[in-house]
Amino acid sequence: MSDLLTVENLTAGYGQAGVLRGISLRVGENEAVGLLGPNGHGKTTLLRCVSNLHRPTSGTITFAGRSTAGRSPRDLVRSGLIHVPQGSRLFPQLTVEEALRLSAASSGHAGSWRDSLDRVYSVFPRLKERRRQLTGTLSGGERQMASLGMGLMAQPTLLILDEPTLGLSPKVKHELSECIVRVRAEVSSIILVDGDMELVLDLTDRYHVVLHGDVVDSGASDDERSRDEMMSLFLGGAADERH
Numbered sequence: 001m002s003d004l005l006t007v008e009n010l011t012a013g014y015g016q017a018g019v020l021r022g023i024s025l026r027v028g029e030n031e032a033v034g035l036l037g038p039n040g041h042g043k044t045t046l047l048r049c050v051s052n053l054h055r056p057t058s059g060t061i062t063f064a065g066r067s068t069a070g071r072s073p074r075d076l077v078r079s080g081l082i083h084v085p086q087g088s089r090l091f092p093q094l095t096v097e098e099a100l101r102l103s104a105a106s107s108g109h110a111g112s113w114r115d116s117l118d119r120v121y122s123v124f125p126r127l128k129e130r131r132r133q134l135t136g137t138l139s140g141g142e143r144q145m146a147s148l149g150m151g152l153m154a155q156p157t158l159l160i161l162d163e164p165t166l167g168l169s170p171k172v173k174h175e176l177s178e179c180i181v182r183v184r185a186e187v188s189s190i191i192l193v194d195g196d197m198e199l200v201l202d203l204t205d206r207y208h209v210v211l212h213g214d215v216v217d218s219g220a221s222d223d224e225r226s227r228d229e230m231m232s233l234f235l236g237g238a239a240d241e242r243h
């Protein structure tokens, strides 16, 4: 499988505080990769570096065969690297459909918005029902669907989803995860970060555990053996924090 994204020896932080400590990973074409790990260990920072929303201190990132260094987030969006951030904000005064169209236009796909819209509505029937509703009045789950839908409207090759189910009830989470299964059929590759380990493993092919800014464990997501080991890594990492 050829690589769509490679991250090599990446370091990054905020001021004097180092967060990423030489982390490396790769995402293949037609692959969904999950990032797992306790809060505050650098997953979001890594994703922000990949999208050039945060500048790494050292290391290299290659997307679709080209270095991302020095490229604007907008340029990366136009080349198919789409990041749906944690708690992403919508435009509350726009209807669902207006927000979806805006996403197509701002990512350089204004000409094909109708086809994209049909695809998004087939992935998220709930968004079709709500298409004339202002996004500011959507429920939490619907808001997440709209954020993911906006991501799809940008015609991603790599779709980065950071905590899509954060704060959702189990029922809504289940509905959203079914949508993510359908999203997978629409895009080449996905990086998924979520606090729900089972959900991440169910929706991905491979996983990495990120602890203290580095990958400490990786494997196939359907490998039962690793789940227990992962839990102890998590709990060990969280325990380190408290000491």
Ligand SMILES: Nc1ncnc2c1ncn2[C@@H]1O[C@H](COP(=O)(O)OP(=O)(O)OP(=O)(O)O)[C@@H](O)[C@H]1O
Binding pocket: 014, 019, 037, 038, 039, 040, 041, 042, 043, 044, 045, 046
């Ligand atoms: N803008 C910022 N300024 C200073 N420190 C930050 C900033 N953003 C994140 N951090 C710190 O960097 C560390 C890593 O945070 P990051 O959000 O990357 O972790 P995470 O693994 O994604 O956690 P979570 O799952 O809680 O989002 C944390 O200690 C966090 O407080």
